[in-house]
Amino acid sequence: xxxxxxxxxxxxxxxxxxxxxxxxxxxxxxxxxxxxxxxxxxxxxxxxxxxxxxxxxxxxxxxxxxxxxxxxxxxxxxxxxxxxxxxxxxxxxxxxxxxxxxxxxxxxxxxxxxxxxxxxxxxxxxxxxxxxxxxxxxxxxxxxxxxxxxxxxxxxxxxxxxxxxxxxxxxxxxxxxxxxxxxxxxxxxxxxxxxxxxxxxxxxxxxxxxxxxxxxxxxxxxxxxxxxxxxxxxxxxxxxxxxxxxxxxxxxxxxxxxxxxxxxxxxxxxxxxxxxxxxxxxxxxxxxxxxxxxxxxxxxxxxxxxxxxxxxxxxxxxxxxxxxxxxxxxxxxxxxxxxxxxxxxxxxxxxxxxxxxxxxxxxxxxxxxxxxxxxxxxxxxxxxxxxxxxxxxxxxxxxxxxxxxxxxxxxxxxxxxxxxxxxxxxxxxxxxxxxxxxxxxxx
Amino acid sequence: xxxxxxxxxxxxxxxxxxxxxxxxxxxxxxxxxxxxxxxxxxxxxxxxxxxxxxxxxxxxxxxxxxxxxxxxxxxxxxxxxxxxxxxxxxxxxxxxxxxxxxxxxxxxxxxxxxxxxxxxxxxxxxxxxxxxxxxxxxxxxxxxxxxxxxxxxxxxxxxxxxxxxxxxxxxxxxxxxxxxxxxxxxxxxxxxxxxxxxxxxxxxxxxxxxxxxxxxxxxxxxxxxxxxxxxxxxxxxxxxxxxxxxxxxxxxxxxxxxxxxxxxxxxxxxxxxxxxxxxxxxxxxxxxxxxxxxxxxxxxxxxx
Numbered sequence: 001x002x003x004x005x006x007x008x009x010x011x012x013x014x015x016x017x018x019x020x021x022x023x024x025x026x027x028x029x030x031x032x033x034x035x036x037x038x039x040x041x042x043x044x045x046x047x048x049x050x051x052x053x054x055x056x057x058x059x060x061x062x063x064x065x066x067x068x069x070x071x072x073x074x075x076x077x078x079x080x081x082x083x084x085x086x087x088x089x090x091x092x093x094x095x096x097x098x099x100x101x102x103x104x105x106x107x108x109x110x111x112x113x114x115x116x117x118x119x120x121x122x123x124x125x126x127x128x129x130x131x132x133x134x135x136x137x138x139x140x141x142x143x144x145x146x147x148x149x150x151x152x153x154x155x156x157x158x159x160x161x162x163x164x165x166x167x168x169x170x171x172x173x174x175x176x177x178x179x180x181x182x183x184x185x186x187x188x189x190x191x192x193x194x195x196x197x198x199x200x201x202x203x204x205x206x207x208x209x210x211x212x213x214x215x216x217x218x219x220x221x222x223x224x225x226x227x228x229x230x231x232x233x234x235x236x237x238x239x240x241x242x243x244x245x246x247x248x249x250x251x252x253x254x255x256x257x258x259x260x261x262x263x264x265x266x267x268x269x270x271x272x273x274x275x276x277x278x279x280x281x282x283x284x285x286x287x288x289x290x291x292x293x294x295x296x297x298x299x300x301x302x303x304x305x306x307x308x309x310x311x312x313x314x315x316x317x318x319x320x321x322x323x324x325x326x327x328x329x330x331x332x333x334x335x336x337x338x339x340x341x342x343x344x345x346x347x348x349x350x351x352x353x354x355x356x357x358x359x360x361x362x363x364x365x366x367x368x369x370x371x372x373x374x375x376x377x378x379x380x381x382x383x384x385x386x387x388x389x390x391x392x393x394x395x396x397x398x399x400x401x402x403x404x405x406x407x408x409x410x411x412x413x414x415x416x417x418x419x420x421x422x423x424x425x426x427x428x429x430x431x432x433x434x435x436x437x438x439x440x441x442x443x
Numbered sequence: 444x445x446x447x448x449x450x451x452x453x454x455x456x457x458x459x460x461x462x463x464x465x466x467x468x469x470x471x472x473x474x475x476x477x478x479x480x481x482x483x484x485x486x487x488x489x490x491x492x493x494x495x496x497x498x499x500x501x502x503x504x505x506x507x508x509x510x511x512x513x514x515x516x517x518x519x520x521x522x523x524x525x526x527x528x529x530x531x532x533x534x535x536x537x538x539x540x541x542x543x544x545x546x547x548x549x550x551x552x553x554x555x556x557x558x559x560x561x562x563x564x565x566x567x568x569x570x571x572x573x574x575x576x577x578x579x580x581x582x583x584x585x586x587x588x589x590x591x592x593x594x595x596x597x598x599x600x601x602x603x604x605x606x607x608x609x610x611x612x613x614x615x616x617x618x619x620x621x622x623x624x625x626x627x628x629x630x631x632x633x634x635x636x637x638x639x640x641x642x643x644x645x646x647x648x649x650x651x652x653x654x655x656x657x658x659x660x661x662x663x664x665x666x667x668x669x670x671x672x673x674x675x676x677x678x679x680x681x682x683x684x685x686x687x688x689x690x691x692x693x694x695x696x697x698x699x700x701x702x703x704x705x706x707x708x709x710x711x712x713x714x715x716x717x718x719x720x721x722x723x724x725x726x727x728x729x730x731x732x733x734x735x736x737x738x739x740x741x742x743x744x745x746x747x
Contacts, residue, residue, distance in 0.1 A: 276509060276512075279508070283497070
């Protein structure tokens with residue numbers, strides 16, 4: 001998309017299209033597929049719901065394609081680790097789509113321990129007229145068969161079925177926090193707190209460990225891996241972020257074990273803002289390559305940073321998401337909000353970045369105009385087809401009308417998961433157990 | 444709705460006015476508050492069915508920072524009416540309580556070890572002061588808008604850092620059933636039962652990991668010592684000359700339950716709370732003597 005039209009989008013021209021409420025289950029991940037036709041959500045109950053965009057109808061050109069439920073399936077079930085007497089949560093931590101190569105759709109979904117490859121396919125024909133069995137399936141008496149007949153495919157109601165094609169299990173001692181499909185479309189990585197494993201999509205009983213930061217003595221453990229992603233074009237390059245605020249770029253061609261990084265991105269700490277919470281708020285919760293592959297975006301507790309892969313010593317851009325929380329860190333530490341892991345996303349042209357905040361707010365930053373906007377995903381404030389109104393948080397002094405003060409923010413309503421359509425200005429925002437899909441205003 | 448301010452918090456003087464004066468009770472109490480909150484957090488996370496490693500590591504790092512900062516300011520210890528050990532003992536009391544809960548969660552690979560040895564609060568020589576202090580720890584603290592905790596130092600408070608180490612070691616036992624010797628449960632020869640799990644992971648990982656293999660062997664090394672201790676090895680007897688070493692041959696379940704019996708000697712308790720005999724232990728064997736009163740609080744801290 002052109003940059004001009006992207007700039008226009010920032011000026012609160014998003015309108016709310018539809019509100020899909022999932023059944024009292026908290027959404028734990030959202031992801032568009034590579035064409036934007038499908039949108040997958042995973043929830044705490046281990047279910048995956050896939051939405052499909054309707055084809056635009058000529059009779060109603062104003063009505064852009066809406067997203068309707070396409071398939072629902074139970075991806076992961078709760079399990080029990082008998083060795084440690086611990087339950088393994090069925091919550092879906094991440095979903096990643098594979099690019100479409102045939103009529104079927106493939107996605108990877110993961111909980112804390114197991115990654116699964118799901119095939120979602122349509123069936124709209126059914127063979128009828130079997131020779132040896134009748135329509136109920138009962139075997140016909142061979143003596144009654146006098147002629148040969150060949151089954152014929154007859155049309156039937158569309159059925160979408162999801163089948164688990166691969167199960168990649170028993171490779172992670174710690175909780176898987178991310179998965180990423182390689183641009184070679186043959187391999188993917190799964191990342192837990194201390195290790196990154198490389199898999200081949202065809203092979204489930206073996207994986208290669210490519211990063212291991214577990215110390216020999218666990219008492220010396222001070223840093224964990226928080227996220228990892230493959231480079232979008234370079235199939236040998238991947239990046240992973242840590243709880244200490246650093247990002248490492250690794251090249252798999254260098255060595256089988258990528259403990260030695262090629263590039264190390266870290267911003268020196270600002271001594272003026274140092275506190276006991278400095279390390280916690282510097283912990284990176286998400287890392288995303290830009291579509292171009294030239295930039296890296298990281299999200300820590302208070303900021304989003306864009307890094308140039310050629311410059312390691314400091315980020316190219318830093319955006320304050322909710323700096324008014326800086327003075328509240330002690331309280332946020334006490335109520336555990338400081339450990340929330342927010343995600344961040346690029347738009348299709350890498351000109352706008354988006355991330356979530358509290359009170360069901362989410363923020364967008366235009367990298368070119370340096371303008372930003374705060375929007376809210378809530379039923380009360382949006383009607384269908386209404387334009388979202390920008391919100392503002394009052395940081396001190398007089399509170400203007402329509403502004404909300406910091407102390408009135410609802411910290412139980414947090415937007416951790418968002419996704420942006422790869423080509424168009426359509427975003428999906430998960431607010432606890434509600435999914436909001438916003439589209440660009442049609443002119 | 445999650446509240447911003449902790450309940451019952453009274454607003455006091457601005458922290459900025461007092462940040463330069465480390466001897467001010469408000470500043471020190473805020474630090475203690477943070478310490479208590481962090482400990483409570485850690486304890487609570489251990490009760491969850493699946494503690495998050497990231498969260499635990501971040502809390503442990505924060506605790507480390509706090510302990511470093513507390514040790515950096517010597518005037519704090521001087522001004523406080525109670526001896527410096529109080530901070531440690533309050534910490535150990537919390538750790539002890541955490542250990543109690545933690546044991547319930549940790550998988551016990553040895554079936555005979557039905558319960559973990561508990562650190563009895565009454566056992567500590569500082570028990571009375573400890574009780575008094577813990578009631579003080581819930582005092583009201585102001586949470587200011589602009590909190591400035593000041594810079595950190597690199598000095599080390601050995602007892603607190605030992606406690607932090609014990610947290611991480613305990614964390615390891617919970618999170619990962621790997622064969623690290625658990626400080627809380629002495630003489631656990633069957634920790635290697637978790638090794639088959641690791642072993643299968645190694646198989647899955649296709650054996651490309653030579654460093655990993657070495658690591659396993661290193662853990663084996665410490666495991667060997669533990670195992671031999673269980674069998675009444677010379678090493679253990681060396682350390683505890685004055686203790687009836689026939690205890691070594693007694694079924695672990697009996698030893699585990701001894702804490703419930705009354706009237707045991709200090710020496711027996713000391714034997715129960717044997718720290719892990721590994722090269723990584725912060726305590727050298729010579730410090731583990733029943734006659735050394737100074738070492739005791741630190742010892743308990745390590746074992747919790």
